[in-house]
Amino acid sequence: MKIDERKQRVLEAIIKDYVATAEPVGSRTIARKYNLGVSPATIRNEMADLEEMGFIEQPHTSAGRIPSQFGYRYYVDCLMETYTLSEMEENLIRSRFLQKMGDLEQVIQETGKFLSWITNYTAIISGPGPVVYGRFKTVELLPLQERAALLIVITESGAVIHKKIELPESVTPIDLMRISQVMSDKLQGITLNELRRTILMELYDELQREKNLLQIIIDLLEETLKASEWEKVYLGGIINILNQPEFHNIEKVRRILGVLEKENEIRELLNEGSEEGITVRIGGENRQEEFQECSVITITYEIKGEAAGRVGLLGPTRMEYPRTAALLKHAARALSEVLRGF
Amino acid sequence: MKIDERKQRVLEAIIKDYVATAEPVGSRTIARKYNLGVSPATIRNEMADLEEMGFIEQPHTSAGRIPSQFGYRYYVDCLMETYTLSEMEENLIRSRFLQKMGDLEQVIQETGKFLSWITNYTAIISGPGPVVYGRFKTVELLPLQERAALLIVITESGAVIHKKIELPESVTPIDLMRISQVMSDKLQGITLNELRRTILMELYDELQREKNLLQIIIDLLEETLKASEWEKVYLGGIINILNQPEFHNIEKVRRILGVLEKENEIRELLNEGSEEGITVRIGGENRQEEFQECSVITITYEIKGEAAGRVGLLGPTRMEYPRTAALLKHAARALSEVLRGF
DNA sequence: CATTAGCACTCGACGAACGAGAGTGCTAAC
DNA sequence: GTTAGCACTCTCGTTCGTCGAGTGCTAATG
Structure with a gap:
């Protein structure tokens, strides 16, 4: 046209x-x-x-x-010409991300709050999938009660993943310790992605006797690490929706909030156009019919160079596209930068 | 009167x-x-x-x-006479809490969702404070980068608390291991509450050389374990606020949501009347002026007989007090029952 | 031939006027 | 003490007319 x-x-x-x-x-x-x-x-x-x-x-x-x-x-x-951030905006972002923000979850939540605050839209962020946690450091199995143990995986980047697991009856704490030991040894230094490969074979050899149990544990490990489990989503500035005059109508607000209460929907919102760069979805381009009057801008952030999760902003179709996109880009970059240290 | x-x-x-x-x-x-x-x-x-x-x-x-x-x-x-749950309500609660709900966090969130769903009000829940996690099992310090380590505390009940800490320059991995070792030995079996007491002295003796570092770690441990840190709060059914005719006014909704976005405020809402039993706060009895037209019913839930956190329902002052209170009581009991296994 | 001034027309927003309906308070009767 | 009756008050929804913003068309203009 x-x-x-x-x-x-x-x-x-x-x-x-x-x-x-x-x-x-x-x-x-x-x-x-x-x-x-x-x-x-x-x-x-x-x-x-x-x-x-x-x-x-x-x-x-x-x-x-x-x-x-x-x-x-x-x-x-x-x-639309690209928007150049004002000096103040640059400073705000810089100073925000220079501050200590605590652990990964907090960093992400703070990023959401910040973005929603500076744009007046609602921020949505998915936490990093396990992929990016890096390499195994230790794997431990601690006996809890009779037939339960705690599986703790720690990665080199310092992420801690833990899950309570149920055991088939026949395992003694000593066995558990042995398994922990062997698993730690074998898995140390490989990435979670490599888990499925040959390493398993080695493990099997080593732990012939506990084959059954091992199978269970490995399954559990995989399941626990499956992306969907870990990609928690976070919201920031839900209220901002109410600031938009087009949503001064309770019915609309209700429908939108209804969707935002469902994690899956948000995840979809974030991941739908999951190309690398920035994605803008306007009104009806969103699959959810509740978002016909909304636009969503999303972008990928990284941890150590690998795509980790997505961060986005949700506003009315009448959105300040250039500014929002620019802020989002800068924030994602700053976030990735901060997460480099994780 | x-x-x-x-x-x-x-x-x-x-x-x-x-x-x-x-x-x-x-x-x-x-x-x-x-x-x-x-x-x-x-x-x-x-x-x-x-x-x-x-x-x-x-x-x-x-x-x-x-x-x-x-x-x-x-x-x-x-x-008000006490409300007797209908058979259906009883069944709903029972069947809901019989289902597997995953780990602690999930159980709590599901409880919130359920309560908000069945009452049509908004559920607020605080996660259990560390108090209830029981006794120390192990304390580990894993070196991460140059000057950072991961502090991992595992309790006998299987709770895992971890936090990244920064180290003063002069600590070798070996030192860290020694400290872990000693701390685990000394702290094992005591409750987190007892941490402050004499045990610390023993630790100091044992680890004369690392006194400085130990101080830091202990401080950090205490800080990390401080209730406020751990008492995450969860919301369920925010939308339900919008279903109440008295909140068909955007301005009111905004003010209420504004408060609900602040964790601290919710915590206050939950804990203010922190007697053991059920608490009903009506309208202006809430400290927040935004809640002049709201009532909050809260109750304590337990883990293994010890008060763990609070669960509550937030609705208009025009609330179905008897039914809401009854449902809340039953749910809290069921929740405590489920958490017995944690 | 593109641009513009002029003008009639359309439509929503706003406010005044008004009647209907719900509910009260008072008085007097039971 | 209770109640019927009645005048009075106040809100809510409706109607109606006015106002203003904005359009689309036509004819004039450079």
Whole structure:
């Protein structure tokens, strides 16, 4: 779809104004505020064309125009120039991420809070999958009660994963210790990803006698490490939804919050367009019908160079795309930087 | 404050009706629906008295009456008969808590979801403080990077508490191992509560050389174990707030959600009346001014007979006190029962 | 031929007016 | 002490008219 220079400028003006005011914008306003050098009448003609092409729409006759979903898409893809963070914004991000934020979970939650605070949208973040925890350091099996033990995996990066497991009757604490010992020895230094491979064979050899138990433990280990288990999701600034005039309607808010209460939905929201870079999903591009009036920008963050999880911002379709995207990018980079030390 | 039998019945009728309908209730309604055997006119007289005494109020002349906060308080304290769960409710609770719910965190979250679902209010729960984790089993210090180590505490009940700590420069892995060793030996079998006592002295003796480091570690241990750190709080059914007609106003919702986003506030909400049994806080009895129109019922749950955390329900002052309290009691008991196995 | 001024027209927002309905308080009768 | 009767009050929903913003069309303009 080709549109000429002036139409572009009109469209851009409409979007900018609507993003700022949340009110339908009329020809007069554009002529006044964005000096395109033409009269309202001309702009009206352009608007009529833009509407016919599907970039903008009219809530009702004799109202101004608002951008359509398609219009936003065009804007995001073709029109929008990259936003340069203000010095203050840069500083805010920098100083925020220089501060101590505690352990991994806290860092992630703080990032969410920060992003929601600075953008006024709602932040959604998925915690890192286990993939990125790095290499095994120790594996321990501590006897608990009669037939239960605690499986503790510690990785070189300092992540601790623990899970209570049930044992088949016939295991003594001594056995457990032996198994721990052997597993620690064998698994030390390999990555969790490599677990499935030949190492297992070695283990089997070593622990012929406890084959059964070992099988159980390995299964459990794998299960425990499965991504879905570990990709917890976090929310920041739910309230911000209520700040948007388009959501001053309880019914809409309820439906959106309803979705946000379900971890899976959020995960989907985050991962759907899971390319490497930044993803912008506008209105109906979201699978959830509750989010027809929302846009979601997401981006991947890394731990030690490997994609770890995603962080995103959820706002109305009338979103400050350039600024939000820029902030998100910078924050993701800063987050990855902080997590390098983990 | 003494009020006669009939006034009580009128008050009770007003409360019941208002709780059910959320509409001011008039004399005619009471006469019709709750057969007190007197005419509306008589009831009107009683209502005038009740109003003068502060139990009920009038939103405006020529509206019906609604219970005042004081009225609810009187109702909860003196009038309300205990609610017997329906068979279905009993079954729901039973079957819910018989199911596997995974680890501690999951159990707690599921409890919250369940309670919010069955009551239509918002559930708030604090996770168990460290107090209940029982006795030390092992204490480990694993070297991570140059000047960082991982402190891992495992208790006999299988809880794992871990925290990354920073070291003063001068510590070798060997030292760390020695310290771990000694600490494990000395601390094994004592409860976390006893930590502060004489044991520390022994430790100091044993580890003269590492006095400095030990001090740091002990401090850290204490800090890490401090209740506030560990008492994570969970929310269930935030949306339910939106279902209440009194919160169909965005501004109110925003203020309430604003508070609910702050962990500390929730903790306060839960712990303020931290007697053993059930606590009901009505409207202004909550310290937060945002909760003037809310009531909170909380109760303690236990792990192995020791108070562990609190679980509560947050709803409008117009709350179904008897039913909510009964459900909460039963759920807390069931929860404690499930947690016995932890 | 693109642009623009002018103008009639449309539609929602807002406020005033108004009647209906619910509920009260008071008085007087039972 | 209780109740019927009644005037009074206040809210809520409806209707109606006005206002203003904004459009689309037409004809004039450079």
